[in-house]
Amino acid sequence: MEQRISLITLGVSDLGRARRFYESLGWTGARQPDDEVCFFQAGGMVFGLWTALGGHGAPGIELAHNVRSPEEVGTVLEEAARSGGSIVRPAAVADWGGTSGAFADPDGYVWEVAHNPGWTIAGDGSIRI
Amino acid sequence: MEQRISLITLGVSDLGRARRFYESLGWTGARQPDDEVCFFQAGGMVFGLWTALGGHGAPGIELAHNVRSPEEVGTVLEEAARSGGSIVRPAAVADWGGTSGAFADPDGYVWEVAHNPGWTIAGDGSIRI
Numbered sequence: 001m002e003q004r005i006s007l008i009t010l011g012v013s014d015l016g017r018a019r020r021f022y023e024s025l026g027w028t029g030a031r032q033p034d035d036e037v038c039f040f041q042a043g044g045m046v047f048g049l050w051t052a053l054g055g056h057g058a059p060g061i062e063l064a065h066n067v068r069s070p071e072e073v074g075t076v077l078e079e080a081a082r083s084g085g086s087i088v089r090p091a092a093v094a095d096w097g098g099t100s101g102a103f104a105d106p107d108g109y110v111w112e113v114a115h116n117p118g119w120t121i122a123g124d125g126s127i128r129i
Numbered sequence: 130m131e132q133r134i135s136l137i138t139l140g141v142s143d144l145g146r147a148r149r150f151y152e153s154l155g156w157t158g159a160r161q162p163d164d165e166v167c168f169f170q171a172g173g174m175v176f177g178l179w180t181a182l183g184g185h186g187a188p189g190i191e192l193a194h195n196v197r198s199p200e201e202v203g204t205v206l207e208e209a210a211r212s213g214g215s216i217v218r219p220a221a222v223a224d225w226g227g228t229s230g231a232f233a234d235p236d237g238y239v240w241e242v243a244h245n246p247g248w249t250i251a252g253d254g255s256i257r258i
Binding site: 002003005010014017020021022024025028040041042047060079080105107125 | 134143
């Protein structure tokens, strides 16, 4: 698993209110594909606001690690299991078109591991929406 | 407030176990200044594991935004309050030698805002431990 975090998502109750707050702080360029989620570029990572967070037992904040190929999702999950974590959702094709799974670390923090064909990962691991 | 996240910290119950898990995943270069906290560089940001998280009402995962001067801590907190957030800890000198305060966003997620004289923020906002 490369040493980086790709995405942090906050589960929010009112997407418009949450988006307006960060925009009022000066954040720009939000991409909002539907009425449930929006994404901001934040340096080399992505910051998300999502009304449906928690679908796989994550708490209010979820970390995600994006990989470079669909196959690598399962590889990272197995690596986490071998390291003392647990697989909470095996690799599968997601309804948004990518491949996704999740592991929990020893304290129970859930990391989504995902391949998103629409997002580019640079050589240094930074990710662009 | 610049459009970036500087630090994500997970509150952990056993620092050695948590550190070994991420090291077993291949993460290297952990800096552990004491027996309570350790930091990994993760791309342009920092990933922390801390046994004492929660001192100012944060949940298990805390986001932090580091700024370039001690004065800027208060400026960002006021900006957050004007934008619909609330100040949960005003700017003050911290016992670790920097300046720190915290705001909550409209959903209650706490962001620490900090100036750490020992960490360098580059022009693009990336931060190095």
